[in-house]
Amino acid sequence: MSLCFCSILKPSFLNRELDSVSRHRLAPNPNFKPYQLCNLRIDDNDFCSIKAVHTDGVGVLYPDDTVSDRTTPVDAQPQDQVDATADGIIGTAMEESHEPPLRTRAKKMEGKKANLKDSDKENRFKLRNGREVFEEKAYLVGVARKGDNDISFGIEDSLSELAQLADTAGLFVAGSTYQNLVAPNPRTYIGSGKVAEIKSAIQAFDIETVIFDDELSPGMRISMFKRVLLPTYISFFEERQLRNLEKTFGGDVRVCDRTALILDIFNQRAATREAALQVSLAQMEYQLPRLTKMWSHLERQAGGQVKGMGEKQIEVDKRILRDQIGALKKEIESVRKHRKQYRNRRFAIPVPVVSLVGYTNAGKSTLLNRLTGADVLAEDKLFATLDPTTRRTKNGKEFLLTDTVGFIQKLPTTLIAAFRATLEEISESSLLVHVVDISHPLAELQIDAVDKVLEELDTSSIPKLIVWNKVDNAKDPDKIRSEAKKNPDIVCLSALTGEGLDEFCNAVQEKLKDTMVWVEALIPFDKGELLSTIHHVGMVEKIEYVENGALVRAHVPLRFARLLTPMRQTCVS
Ligand SMILES: Nc1nc2c(ncn2[C@@H]2O[C@H](COP(=O)(O)OP(=O)(O)OP(=O)(O)O)[C@@H](O)[C@H]2O)c(=O)[nH]1
Ligand SMILES: [Mg+2]
Numbered sequence: 001m002s003l004c005f006c007s008i009l010k011p012s013f014l015n016r017e018l019d020s021v022s023r024h025r026l027a028p029n030p031n032f033k034p035y036q037l038c039n040l041r042i043d044d045n046d047f048c049s050i051k052a053v054h055t056d057g058v059g060v061l062y063p064d065d066t067v068s069d070r071t072t073p074v075d076a077q078p079q080d081q082v083d084a085t086a087d088g089i090i091g092t093a094m095e096e097s098h099e100p101p102l103r104t105r106a107k108k109m110e111g112k113k114a115n116l117k118d119s120d121k122e123n124r125f126k127l128r129n130g131r132e133v134f135e136e137k138a139y140l141v142g143v144a145r146k147g148d149n150d151i152s153f154g155i156e157d158s159l160s161e162l163a164q165l166a167d168t169a170g171l172f173v174a175g176s177t178y179q180n181l182v183a184p185n186p187r188t189y190i191g192s193g194k195v196a197e198i199k200s201a202i203q204a205f206d207i208e209t210v211i212f213d214d215e216l217s218p219g220m221r222i223s224m225f226k227r228v229l230l231p232t233y234i235s236f237f238e239e240r241q242l243r244n245l246e247k248t249f250g251g252d253v254r255v256c257d258r259t260a261l262i263l264d265i266f267n268q269r270a271a272t273r274e275a276a277l278q279v280s281l282a283q284m285e286y287q288l289p290r291l292t293k294m295w296s297h298l299e300r301q302a303g304g305q306v307k308g309m310g311e312k313q314i315e316v317d318k319r320i321l322r323d324q325i326g327a328l329k330k331e332i333e334s335v336r337k338h339r340k341q342y343r344n345r346r347f348a349i350p351v352p353v354v355s356l357v358g359y360t361n362a363g364k365s366t367l368l369n370r371l372t373g374a375d376v377l378a379e380d381k382l383f384a385t386l387d388p389t390t391r392r393t394k395n396g397k398e399f400l401l402t403d404t405v406g407f408i409q410k411l412p413t414t415l416i417a418a419f420r421a422t423l424e425e426i427s428e429s430s431l432l433v434h435v436v437d438i439s440h441p442l443a444e445l446q447i448d449a450v451d452k453v454l455e456e457l458d459t460s461s462i463p464k465l466i467v468w469n470k471v472d473n474a475k476d477p478d479k480i481r482s483e484a485k486k487n488p489d490i491v492c493l494s495a496l497t498g499e500g501l502d503e504f505c506n507a508v509q510e511k512l513k514d515t516m517v518w519v520e521a522l523i524p525f526d527k528g529e530l531l532s533t534i535h536h537v538g539m540v541e542k543i544e545y546v547e548n549g550a551l552v553r554a555h556v557p558l559r560f561a562r563l564l565t566p567m568r569q570t571c572v573s
């Protein structure tokens with residue numbers, strides 16, 4: 001019987017040990033019914049049935065290829081029993097504990113260990129987040145577009161970034177390859193010769209996962225409408241690269257693409273409920289078009305006796321998935337409302353908000369920690385930060401600094417869409433600080449990639465300041481420093497050593513001043529608290545104490561200036 005990794009909600013493509021942790025976070029609502037499709041086995045060696053758990057019943061495909069009714073009731077099995085029999089894909093309802101049952105993990109690992117040579121055993125299990133995790137071997141594949149004159153990442157750079165992503169996801173990169181093509185092969189992304197070469201590499205290196213640098217086509221049916229309007233479409237059915245490659249590589253080799261890898265990292269790293277919900281939404285939206293034909297194996301296996309069943313099942317799955325997407329969107333909306341209320345409360349005290357944006361690993365969190373004494377995770381891994389953190393700066397003038405999720409080239413649009421709510425922080429800030437890792441050989445391309453995302457987020461009206469970070473790590477720091485001096489919008493610093501931080505704070509103040517309005521107001525003595533707020537949030541030029549109060553000349557945020565209206569004497573904006 002052929003196996004089908006057809007889990008709708010299989011949250012992690014790679015490190016399954018962490019799956020349950022994330023899924024538990026996704027179940028804050030008891031009415032939020034989880035369901036997965038999973039491969040079950042009855043003994044240690046053989047898969048005996050494919051079981052589909054739905055909200056209204058279970059469909060089971062037995063070894064003799066007969067198909068049960070979908071309304072077969074679910075056997076109430078203890079969680080750990082089911083986990084132990086599933087092929088690494090946990091297939092039952094969520095439980096309260098964040099830890100997968102110890103017995104299950106031990107059993108899964110024992111199985112893997114047993115298949116390894118002694119020399120491999122010690123090296124393949126790594127401690128991650130206090131847990132022993134099996135480190136899968138990955139092989140990376142890319143396509144260099146011939147005649148592509150775009151100023152973008154070269155294939156080798158793109159593959160080395162993919163290797164960093166794989167490392168962040170906890171994979172061991174055993175090798176990589178690429179092919180020069182005018183356009184990716186619609187059936188298999190790469191040519192047949194390359195496919196054969198990768199097959200040999202899979203055997204030679206004992207590869208478990210092959211990762212492609214671009215998003216592989218899921219195999220969507222092209223509608224008649226598109227066919228008529230867009231005759232350049234290659235065929236009636238867009239080829240299914242992912243499934244074709246899986247079939248070709250065969251066995252247990254998993255095929256995934258850059259988007260799936262990024263989603264997996266996000267899934268592992270989502271630390272708050274909002275982030276977990278957003279990642280889950282992105283995963284479902286990524287999965288939806290990939291459900292096509294997933295069930296066609298049922299028709300084949302049933303000898304064509306249940307013609308149309310696969311098609312029907314896809315529709316059912318899609319409907320369920322769409323319902324889940326709808327429910328998730330509602331949950332995200334309610335979390336978002338909460339966040340908005342919090343933001344509004346924050347706005348009541350009109351301290352300017354400065355958002356740190358930039359390419360992943362540029363040093364945003366390190367800068368936030370330096371300036372605010374926060375303790376945000378900052379490490380040499382991609383996508384260390386997923387949730388925005390806002391803190392008040394400690395030195396000199398006050399402003400709120402917000403750390404945000406990093407960007408990357410080829411950022412999946414599903415992810416941008418899912419994180420749009422979080423990224424609202426960016427579009428509502430008074431100033432954007434674009435943090436660049438100036439020591440990175442591809443700094444310029446990274447700047448372009450970030451600018452592209454910022455454009456998508458419609459931030460053109462917000463003033464920007466550019467920070468050239470990691471100057472301590474640059475090949476020629478003096479040259480960088482003198483280059484930066486030539487441009488008033490650029491500050492050169494090192495968040496690690498502290499060099500240039502004062503200049504940075506001054507530059508932020510100058511930029512913020514441009515966003516403020518000039519006021520001259522007479523503050524009565526009994527409104528002393530207004531005077532201290534002006535000191536906090538604005539820039540006071542002069543205070544004169546006169547008979548009936550303090551005459552203040554200052555730059556203040558527009559919202560605060562409105563509060564001062566009754567007391568203003570003259571106003572030049
Ligand atoms: N040499 C040097 N290293 C730095 C500097 N700033 C940050 N780093 C290092 O760069 C790595 C990434 O820093 P983070 O602050 O996590 O980067 P980030 O932009 O928040 O990354 P994401 O959250 O993944 O988007 C860490 O290992 C930091 O120690 C710097 O000024 N100099
Ligand atoms: Mg960060």
